[in-house]
Amino acid sequence: MDVLADVVTAMKTGPASSGRTEVRGPWGLRFEGSVGAGFHLVLQGTAWLLTPDADPIQLGPGDAVLLPRGLEHALADHPDSPITDFDPAVDFDPETVSQGPGARALLLCGTYRLDRERPHPVLSKLPDVVVVPADPGRHRSLHTAISMMGEELDAQRPGAAAVVPALVDALLVLILRAWFENNDCPTDRGWARALTDPAVVQSLELIHERPGAAWTVADLAADVGLSRAAFARRFTEAVGEPPLTYLSRWRMTTAARLLRDHDRPLATVAKEIGYTSEFAFAKAFKRDFGVPPGTYRKQLIPV
Known part of the structure; x- marks a missing residue:
């Protein structure tokens, strides 16, 4: 069981949207806040990331940006360039959105559709802006994917329409993995530690693989070779909540x-996540989501 991949799969509520944007300076694009997680790749050239409450961040070829909570922001060739509103759903042009006399930049901009009502701690604990700079010595998978996207989009080769969406789907996991690796410190709390601490990650794998099992803290501790107290302390420090609280959340x-x-x-769903009765499951689900599971399912069905 791959915990990070499982979390991302569970959080996705639909396919990602993305588009190629070619610009020539001077240019500036404002992205309104969104319900999804925005992302940008600088495939060629440079750009500045502008957010309301932080200093501008300069981006170069191969840099990746993720905005987990859909923060309003802008991209520009210079912090002082004029900014125009930009709606990816309307304004994406396969050729160019700004044609000036300045330097050229090629960007891939888009949005991941993620569950914002109950975000997993892997996502909710991230900062508003995640930047993974190009680093030839690290994160080879991420930068290989970015390089491939740049080639596919710039050359408009046959089959690019199939290749690029697959790379975009993989990109979210690759960015998160690179971020946690960049910020991992064995003495720190947080998911960077949770995904690298052998005992914690092994217990998470057990929970994710068998969420319906009748886990106890003692069972999980025994499986990872720790005392009950030591395991509970280590898990809580890394994950941010006790083991059984996380188990309930994941169920x-x-x-x-x-x-x-x-x-x-519904009875089958209840059994798969460890409830012995549909009634008990429905009660717990309504407590967390505000509506019974049957109503929740109906709300997701397009009219």
């Missing part, structure tokens, strides 16, 4: 995914 996240992606009977 409800799994239930929401099953209701969203499958048409299994």
Whole structure:
């Protein structure tokens, strides 16, 4: 069980949207706040990332930016360049959105559709802006993917329409993995530690692989070779909540995914996540989501 991949899969509520944007200076594009997680890749050239409450950040070829909470922001060739509103759903042009006399930049901009009502701590604990700079010596998978996207989009080769979406889907995991690796410190709390501490990650794998099992803290501790107290302390420090609290959270996240992606009977869903009765499951689900599971499923069905 790959915990990070499982979390990202559970959080996605639909396909990512993305588009190629070619600009020539002077240029500036304002992106309104969105319900998804915005992302940008600088494939060629340079850009400045401008956010309301932080200093401008200069970006270069191969740099990746993720905005987990859809923060309003702008990209520009210079912090002082005029900024125009830019709606990716309307304004994406396969050729260019700004044609000036200055330097050329090629960008890939888009949005991931993620569950914002119950974000997983992997995402909710991230800062508003995540920047992973190009580093030839690290994160080879991420930078290989970015390089491939640049080639596909710039050359408009046959089959690019199939290749690019697959790379975009993989990009979210690659950016998150690179971020945690860049910020990992064995003495720090947080998911950078949770995903690298052998005992913690092994227990997370057990929970994710079998969310319906009747786990106890003692069971998980024994499986990872720690005393109950030592395991509970280590898990809570890294993950940010006790093991059984996380288990309950993950069970409800799994239930929401099953209701969203499958048409299994509610009794089957309840059993898969460890509830012995449909009634008990429905009560717990409503406590977390505000509506019964049947209503939640109906709300997801297009009219």
